[in-house]
Amino acid sequence: MSAKQYKILLPEKELPQQWYNIQADLPAPLSPPLNPTTRQPAGPEDLSAIFPPALIEQEMSRQRWIDIPPAVLEIYALWRPTPLIRAYRLEQALGTPAKIYYKNESVSAAGSHKPNTAVPQAYYNKQAGIKRLSTETGAGQWGSALALACSYFGLECSVYMVKVSYQQKPYRRSLMEAWGAQVTASPSELTETGRKVLQENPASPGSLGIAISEAVEDAAGRSDTNYALGSVLNHVLLHQSIIGEECLKQFAMIDDYPDVVIGCCGGGSNFGGIAFPFLREKIQQDKATRLIAVEPSACPTLTRGTFTYDFGDVARFTPLMEMYTLGHDFVPPGIHAGGLRYHGESPLVSRVYHDGLIEARSYGQTSVFEAAITFSRTEGILPAPESAHAIRAAIDMALECKETGEAKSILFCLSGHGHFDLSAYESYLSGKMEDCNYPQDLIEQSIARLPKIG
Numbered sequence: 001m002s003a004k005q006y007k008i009l010l011p012e013k014e015l016p017q018q019w020y021n022i023q024a025d026l027p028a029p030l031s032p033p034l035n036p037t038t039r040q041p042a043g044p045e046d047l048s049a050i051f052p053p054a055l056i057e058q059e060m061s062r063q064r065w066i067d068i069p070p071a072v073l074e075i076y077a078l079w080r081p082t083p084l085i086r087a088y089r090l091e092q093a094l095g096t097p098a099k100i101y102y103k104n105e106s107v108s109a110a111g112s113h114k115p116n117t118a119v120p121q122a123y124y125n126k127q128a129g130i131k132r133l134s135t136e137t138g139a140g141q142w143g144s145a146l147a148l149a150c151s152y153f154g155l156e157c158s159v160y161m162v163k164v165s166y167q168q169k170p171y172r173r174s175l176m177e178a179w180g181a182q183v184t185a186s187p188s189e190l191t192e193t194g195r196k197v198l199q200e201n202p203a204s205p206g207s208l209g210i211a212i213s214e215a216v217e218d219a220a221g222r223s224d225t226n227y228a229l230g231s232v233l234n235h236v237l238l239h240q241s242i243i244g245e246e247c248l249k250q251f252a253m254i255d256d257y258p259d260v261v262i263g264c265c266g267g268g269s270n271f272g273g274i275a276f277p278f279l280r281e282k283i284q285q286d287k288a289t290r291l292i293a294v295e296p297s298a299c300p301t302l303t304r305g306t307f308t309y310d311f312g313d314v315a316r317f318t319p320l321m322e323m324y325t326l327g328h329d330f331v332p333p334g335i336h337a338g339g340l341r342y343h344g345e346s347p348l349v350s351r352v353y354h355d356g357l358i359e360a361r362s363y364g365q366t367s368v369f370e371a372a373i374t375f376s377r378t379e380g381i382l383p384a385p386e387s388a389h390a391i392r393a394a395i396d397m398a399l400e401c402k403e404t405g406e407a408k409s410i411l412f413c414l415s416g417h418g419h420f421d422l423s424a425y426e427s428y429l430s431g432k433m434e435d436c437n438y439p440q441d442l443i444e445q446s447i448a449r450l451p452k453i454g
């Protein structure tokens with residue numbers, strides 16, 4: 001009897017030494033970001049108040065491969081390469097002929113894919129002489145990842161945490177504090193933006209857009225402080241490409257190749273990270289790989305938003321970026337997948353979606369949690385609510401294969417574990433969870449307030 005190979009482990013010496021930059025292979029270059037005041041193309045000087053030179057260079061670079069610095073590789077090696085797992089037990093429970101694989105990004109110390117970019121961001125800021133980083137966090141994963149990365153490099157860390165998550169996830173806050181970060185509920189009294197929002201709506205649950213404004217204001221006001229963003233930007237997706245590059249090597253080891261690659265999509269970083277290396281091969285080698293981004297129906301940026309220039313934050317501090325958006329003042333309902341509550345979408349993911357190179361779909365949270373429970377009762381790992389969106393899509397795809405008899409290979413990104421999301425599971429398991437489909441008229445109202453460009 002031959003033993004099944006559950007775990008595809010890449011030898012540590014095979015850890016990719018370069019990040020992949022999809023900007024080198026886009027059919028047409030991205031539209032430039034615009035200065036929020038002049039509305040002219042933003043140059044490096046527009047970003048230098050809050051980002052170090054190396055990250056600005058990566059943000060604008062069209063070089064295909066970018067070397068990972070040795071000091072970053074050393075820290076990556078603490079948990080990378082991450083395992084690729086064949087989900088035999090899930091396949092069996094579904095009775096599908098499909099092969100389901102997941103890339104387990106939950107094995108980092110912070111429990112998600114986010115340290116893949118937090119570590120290089122902390123490194124490049126340290127190189128530039130910065131002493132302190134400020135940031136926002138939704139569900140708390142990005143704040144924890146940056147707090148962890150800052151502690152690796154001896155930097156201070158100030159985190160503005162979306163208030164609804166601050167209240168729902170007190171343990172995330174303790175985790176960030178254990179790594180030495182200072183955590184503030186957003187909207188807060190510490191910034192101009194926060195005070196203004198609280199004046200208009202003292203009960204505001206907060207949003208990523210508001211928290212970003214607060215963190216940017218903090219960084220712009222202090223010369224020892226820079227800002228770090230956990231998703232959306234080109235350099236973040238660049239760093240996350242390590243996920244897909246490892247997958248390519250792992251699939252080569254077992255002589256298989258995915259027909260479908262799935263990732264949940266908030267700002268687009270874990271999706272871009274796993275999908276773009278496969279998109280390169282799709283573009284260059286004419287492969288038929290389907291790449292699917294999955295979002296919550298309560299914050300349906302790709303599936304119901306508009307492709308246009310918009311601000312990244314509610315206070316309009318950030319450059320205008322061309323992307324799918326629900327409007328920069330859109331405040332999504334307080335669903336449990338806090339990491340997927342952003343109004344916009346990475347310009348890179350937006351562009352390839354607009355060009356028809358990837359697909360998108362959305363799900364309500366009860367069907368997402370149903371999939372999460374199926375996964376945890378077969379594979380054992382309790383997934384983050386965000387990752388469970390990808391699981392829902394993978395299960396649906398595998399069930400379609402059951403109908404058609406096709407033995408497709410399905411790969412999804414398990415972007416994180418759900419050990420800090422137990423109150424969400426409690427809500428689902430006790431039958432209290434509800435779906436919230438965002439009303440079309442509210443989407444239209446916020447889209448009507450978009451800046452008019454061109």
Ligand SMILES: *Cc1c(COP(=O)(O)O)cnc(C)c1O
Nearest residue numbers: 141231266267268269270386416
């Ligand atoms: C932050 C987060 C997400 C969403 O962010 P992306 O940039 O879209 O990847 C998804 N899953 C987990 C576990 C996260 O922490």
